[in-house]
Amino acid sequence: MPRLALLLLFCLAAPAGAALPERLSQTGLAEAGVRAFEPRFALWSDGAAKRRWIALPPGGQVDASQPNALRFPAGTRLWKEFSVDGRPVETRVITLAADGRWEFASYVWQGDDAIRAPARGQVLALPGGKRYDVPSVGDCMACHAGARSPVLGFAALQLGPAVPALLREGLLKGAPATWAAQAPDFIATTPVEHAARGYLHANCGHCHFDGGVPVPLRLALDVGAAPAPVDGAAVMRRAGTRNPYQQMPPLGTREIDAKGLALLAHHFNLEKPE
Template sequence: MQRLAVLLLLLAASAVRAGLPDRLSQTGLDGAAVSAFEPRFALWSDGAAKRRWIALPPGAQVDAAQPDAWRFPAGTRLWKEFSVAGQPVETRVITREADGRWTFASYVWQGDDAVRAPARGLQLTLPGGRRYDVPSTGDCIACHGGARSPVLGFAALQLGPAVPALLRDGLLKNAPAAWATQAPDFIAASAAEHAARGYLHGNCAHCHFDGGVPVPLRLALDVGAAPVSVDGAAVLRRAGTRNPYQQMPPLGTREVDALGLALLARHFKPENP
């Protein structure tokens, strides 16, 4: 069922792609309603620096009735900028259309603006010979389309301490009353476990949740809950390789995250699953 849903999302996104603007400057990133945000647990992108923004339609709110799967109103727009060596390379845009469909586009920077990349994706060669992969529409949907919410970074556990302010600003509705004074979090026995589990949540939760990919690794976190037991050896093996049949995450990275792997190794040992 999940694969069918992803296929339908892919077809829907392809159908409306023609209506997406050709240049990043036409997407509204410089609008007054745009707000920057930063997830607590970043997705590894081969060391690229990232900035993120969100814009909601006037008066609209994000529905937090499902704490781990927020629902976004039509007209929501999100941007994520990738920079390498201090220079912006790509900005990805996600929008929710009036009919509820999500659209995805990547824009490649050329001078003071960025131009929409082809739906098939693109491989760039950066100064110094570094290769950089701009995702295809299918790559975008492979990660976003099957997740509990298509928006991965603007979520309860990812925003954590910023959530009470979102409530005060009227950007959330149907959220648990406790969030007004207590930021949503998950249960961890130590700071080391919190960091390691958070890393897996940021890098793996969009696929590895109940009802997600048919692989026995439940890595997604739930608000207010203790994480489930994890096969530490499997986590370290898959995070520590770039064999395309075994690596984790499976897309968007050519290099092992050495610091992230060390963080995981400090907690997820074979004798401490």
């Protein structure tokens, strides 16, 4: 069976976050041992501000023996909060169960707590006529389940300069010895290339990697390696439209990222699409 068909079947068959509680306050976000982190390359979410946290089980370590696909201990929990116009709107939670299955849920803020959204997702009406899409569990898995690691933001290249400190604290195991003194990175010839390729890695690389979607477009980065050649015009076309049949990324965004598109145009020496 083709990989995409297997992924779709997995998404449809997976439980809808049944083990996760109804309220965000019950997920442990306020407990000791929860630590904030910030990926250095941002995923565009229509301008929403985001905060992220991770909690490992007592004594748990993240396995970095595969630098491009970190592995997490059972009991790992991660949170990502989305805010619009300074107000929290949604917090997404993913947890790794004892049986090795990742569970996904979204919580919609109501007052001083957030309530778990329906597994099918929902659309929120925000002040000023804005619409905000809360993803379904299937939407979450469409990006996370098919990636090299289901955790996208807490990754070697995304953490970058924070990695040596995580090693000293004993939160990573199996990492290359060089990481203790030199943060993991990829090869880029200019700061613009570094920023543009990092942008594509964060926004597209979870699908477009060796073994990912069957499209001849490799946008994921590897630790210590140079980016693969890419058709810049094709990337710009897909990033520069919100036609639902053509846009990239296909989920999680209604608006074109003007700054991101300008960065890509600069890197590829192309005009921004009209």
